[in-house]
Amino acid sequence: MNKQRYYVVWNGATPGIYHTWAECQAQIKGVKQALYKSFDTLAEAERAYSSSPQMYIGKGSKEDLATRGRALPSNIIREALAVDAACSGNPGQMEYRGVYIANNTQIFHFGPMFGTNNIGEFLAIVHALALLQQKQSDLPIYSDSHNALLWVKQKKCKTKLPRTAQTEELFNLIERAENWLKNHTYRNPLIKWETSQWGEIPADFGRK
Numbered sequence: 001m002n003k004q005r006y007y008v009v010w011n012g013a014t015p016g017i018y019h020t021w022a023e024c025q026a027q028i029k030g031v032k033q034a035l036y037k038s039f040d041t042l043a044e045a046e047r048a049y050s051s052s053p054q055m056y057i058g059k060g061s062k063e064d065l066a067t068r069g070r071a072l073p074s075n076i077i078r079e080a081l082a083v084d085a086a087c088s089g090n091p092g093q094m095e096y097r098g099v100y101i102a103n104n105t106q107i108f109h110f111g112p113m114f115g116t117n118n119i120g121e122f123l124a125i126v127h128a129l130a131l132l133q134q135k136q137s138d139l140p141i142y143s144d145s146h147n148a149l150l151w152v153k154q155k156k157c158k159t160k161l162p163r164t165a166q167t168e169e170l171f172n173l174i175e176r177a178e179n180w181l182k183n184h185t186y187r188n189p190l191i192k193w194e195t196s197q198w199g200e201i202p203a204d205f206g207r208k
Contacts, residue, residue, distance in 0.1 A: 004019070005021075005038045005039065005040065005088070005093065005112070006018070006019060006038065006039045006040075006041065006042050006044070006045035007019070007020070007021065007023070007024035007036060007037070007038050007039075007045070008036060008037055008038075008039065008045050008048045008049045009024055009027045009028060009034070009035070009036045010035040010036065010049070011031065011033060011034055011035040011036075012024075012027035012028045012031050012034050012035075012036060013026070013027045013028070013031060014027055015027075015049075016049070017042070017045045017046065017049055021038075021095070021109075021112075024036055024038075025106070025109075029106065030104070034206070035206065036206055037206065038086075038088060040088065072101070072198065072202075073197070073198055076101065076198065077101070077140050077142075077191075078101050078102040079101075079102055079139060079140075080100075080101050080102075080139050080140040080141065080142055080191075081098050081099065081100060081101070081107060081128050081132070081139055081140070081141050081142070082098070082099050082101050082141075082142040082143075082193065082201050082202040082203040083096065083097070083098045083099075083121070083124035083125055083127075083128050083141060083142070083143050083201075083203050084096065084097065084099075084121070084124065084143070084144065084201050084203035084204050084205065085117050085118075085119075085120025085121045085123075085124055085145075086117070086120070086205035087115070087116060087117040087120060088112075090116050090117055091114060091115060091116045091161055092114070092115075092116075093111070093112040093113070093114060094111055094112060094113055094114065094115035094116060094117065094119065094120040095109065095110060095111025095112040095113070095120065095205075096109075096110055096111060096120040096121065096123060096124035096127070097109040097110070097124070097203055097205070098124060098127065098128045098131070098203060099202045099203040101142070101202050104202060107128075107131070108127060108128075108131060110123070110124075110127065113169065113170055114166055114167060114170065115161065115167070115170045116159060116161050117145075118145065118147050118148060118151075118159060119157060119159050119161065119170065119174065121143060121144075121145035121147070121148035122145075122147075122148040122151045122152060122157050122159075122174075122177065123157075123173060123174070123177055124143070124148070124203075125141060125143050125148055125149070125152050125190065126152065126177040126180055126181060127177075128141045128188075129141065129152075129180075129181075129184075129186050129188060130180055130184075132186075132188055133184065133186060137188075138186075138187040138188050139188060140188060140189040140190075140191050141188055141189070141190050141191065142191050142192075142193040142201060142202075143190065143191075143192065143193060143201075144192070144193040144194075144195050144201045146192065149190055149192060152181065152190065153190075155178060155181040155182050156178060157174045157177065157178060159174070
């Protein structure tokens with residue numbers, strides 16, 4: 001059973017506290033400089049909502065918040081997908097998504113499911129590759145995870161997470177992703193997103 005989470009939206013269509021990711025997403029979709037974060041308990045969410053988002057997002061500095069809505073550098077390919085994962089704890093409740101950079105539209109979202117951030121990053125890349133191949137598209141894919149990009153290249157998710165009853169469903173997904181990589185070729189460039197130079201990747205969940 002997925003653990004209940006609470007989503008605080010400080011800046012969105014209607015700021016507030018939401019009990020599902022779908023409700024939260026509806027408030028932040030298309031909102032420039034949307035500010036939001038998930039919490040494990042309602043009490044934590046209520047405290048956060050009554051406080052400044054600077055205390056909870058990124059480094060907590062005004063500069064960090066300002067960069068979320070800034071224009072991307074000119075060398076970034078707009079006609080591309082960006083993927084990213086988020087994990088509450090590591091391991092913990094993991095989810096990932098893909099965003100079309102040109103208009104900041106979320107193309108896919110998966111989770112939450114118990115796992116690790118690196119696994120989420122790996123699965124996100126393979127998900128994007130499979131989806132783009134279905135659409136006969138060779139769009140580039142950006143990821144800010146060195147490990148995930150390496151694992152995709154090696155066609156093997158080299159996680160140290162134990163395979164247990166709790167993680168069995170996740171490992172089934174990993175095996176499917178590995179098999180897809182072994183049985184398909186792709187032309188999509190996989191590009192490392194340089195966070196230190198470009199800021200957070202467009203698919204970032206904003207929950208750091």
